[in-house]
Amino acid sequence: MPSLPQESIVTTTLPAQSAAPDRRTAPPDVRPDVPARRRVPLWLAIAATSLPMFMATLDNLVLTSALPVIQADLGSSVNQLSWFLNAYTLAFATFMLPAATLGDRIGRRRVMIGGVVLFTAASIGSALSTSSEALIVARAVQGLGAAAIMPLSLTLLAAAVPPAMRSAAIGIWGGISGLGVALGPVVGGAVVEGVSWQAIFWLNVPVALLALPLLLVAVEESRGTWQRLDLHGTLLLGGAVFLGIWGIVHGNDDGWTDPVVLGSLLTAAVLVPAYVLHARGRAHAVLPLRLFRSRGFSSANAIGLFFTLGMFGAVFLLSQYLQIVQGYSPLEAGVRTLPWTAAPMVVAPIAGALVPRVGFRPLLLTGLLLQMGSLIWLAWLAQDIAPYADFVPALAMAGVGMGLTFAPSATAVLDGLPETEFAIASSANSTIREFGVALGIALLVAVFEGNGGELTPWGYDGAIAPALLTGAAAVGVAVIAALFAPGRPRRTA
Structure with a gap:
């Protein structure tokens, strides 16, 4: 990962002690007085915005390795087990856009801090749950908190860093986001095997206690254009x-x-x-249609939908394959997916730094073609029940491709938009990607089962390859969308 120079700083604005402007006539960020300036290290701004986001993405998949233990402890039904995951996903995806609108009105940092507090309280509630119903409710509240964290973290980071450093900073942010997704099953398996399933949720408490003061110190409050609620x-x-x-x-x-x-x-x-x-x-719509006039916004959202549909559906199937066919424990299977899922942590910051030099399109096309090729390769290996060592190059190829996609697509979403619309644009992209994850898992599992697949050591024969090839076809659609991505980044409006 490229290091950031210690002398890199973020300049933030402190409001003077004069009267605030009339919110009915000017955006709250516009102040008639001359602001004071303070200097904040760039790494501190990145840490402050990325740490809560890492916590939220980690909990998206952290329970996948713990479900059998929770079922034995709480006596949960199969339907309740699915709702431990779905309650979080539904609340997370549904409320990101409303959270962005609220942040534009009352302050993005304020709403994100509220999201961290709500997420942490729900984590404590999850750890203390003694019934399946209580855990489902707590997970839904966790999703509400995450909805205020994920998109606003990118918005606050993009507004905090100097424009010349924005692509590199977003690259690091994208790598940390990918790491959260990657470590979810690994952390869940390790904690369950070493401590208990409740400890998965207690881990969020010290992370939040560190994140909250960082947000207050390193990130300036910001708002969007004042408008009526839609x-x-x-x-x-x-x-x-x-x-x-x-x-x-x-x-x-x-x-x-x-x-x-x-x-x-x-x-x-x-x-x-x-x-x-x-x-x-409607200028005040919760998702203004004018955003779709931006090539970067439109192409990045199309890429986000089909890229997550193909890749995360494949991750879900292959993690089960490693456990059921190759006989690894949940923790061992999670560790063995790291050549794929951890590679973006290294590659995404590099890709972010390259965006201003080579543009969006070459990076996106290269990353997506690598992922499509890796899924075709993995389909061939899984169908022949190859040893794990044969999977490593294909998994690493998929990880490099994801890293080349994360940062450029996250930057392209904001390309050329005014900073007042960063929160809405980021929230829309996060919502679409979350929708793609859910659709990808459902679609690839449907193809798997439609070809006679079963979750047994012999049930993958003839079924895993068509499912992974379906994922490759979805990524192929993302490749077509990348052809319409803008070249080099435009100056922010």
Whole structure:
């Protein structure tokens, strides 16, 4: 990872002791007085915004290795086990856009701090849960807190660092985000085997106690343009996200023709165009349609959807493959995916530093083509039940490809947009990627089961390859979207 020079600093603005401007006539960031300046090390701003985000991404998959232990302890049903994961995902994806809107109004740092506090309180509630129902509720509240953390962390970081260092800083942020996803199953397996499943949630408490003072010291408060709340738009778009993900995660278990599943998906499909009609011509829409005029924003979101659909669905299947077919424990399987899932921590900062020099498109195309090729390679290896050593080069190839995709796509989302719209743009991208993760797992599992696949040592024969090739096809769609990505970054409006 490229080191940041110690002399790199972030200049933040402190409000003077004069009267605040009228919020009805000017954005809250605009102050008529001359601000005082203070100097904050760049690494401190990155740490302050990345640490809470790491905590939120870690908990997205941290329970996957602990589910059998929790089932034995709480007597949970199979449906309740799925809701330990789905409650978090649903709340996380549904409320990111409303959290960004709230941050624009009352302060992004303030809302993010509130998210950290809520997330930590829900973590304590999860650790103290003595029933499946209590744990599901606590996980949903955790998702609410994470919804205020994930997109606003990128927004605050992008606004805090100098424009010349923004791509490199976002690269480091993307690497840490990928590390959180990568270490989720590993940390969960290690903690469960060494301590207990409750300790998974207690780990968040010291992280939060460190993150909160860092946010107060290293990050300046910021807001977006003052505007009216779009309650109707929030309900339409939030309802579409919630019902869409709910239908997707239940499709394989309840059947895609189940009336409730089918009704959820159809309603979500109707709510999306209803939101478009509602948002046309509305400057204060919860997701302004004008953002889609940006090539960077539109192409990065298309890439985010299909890239996460293909890759994270494949990660889910291969982690099960390593346990069921090759006989590794959950912790051992998590460690063996690290050539794939930990590589972005190294590659993403390098890719971020290269964005100003080579542009978005070459990095995105290279990264996505590497991932598509790796999935084809992994499909061939898994189908022939090759030894783990044969998987390592393909896994590393996938990890390098992900690292080359994370940072440029996260930077492209903000390319050319005014800083007042960073929070909304980042939240939209995070929501779409979370939707892609849920859809990818459901779709690849459906292809796996449709080809006769079962979660048994012999049940992967003839089923794992079609599923992974489906993931490769999804990444191929992302390759096409990358062809429309902008070349070099534009100056922020």
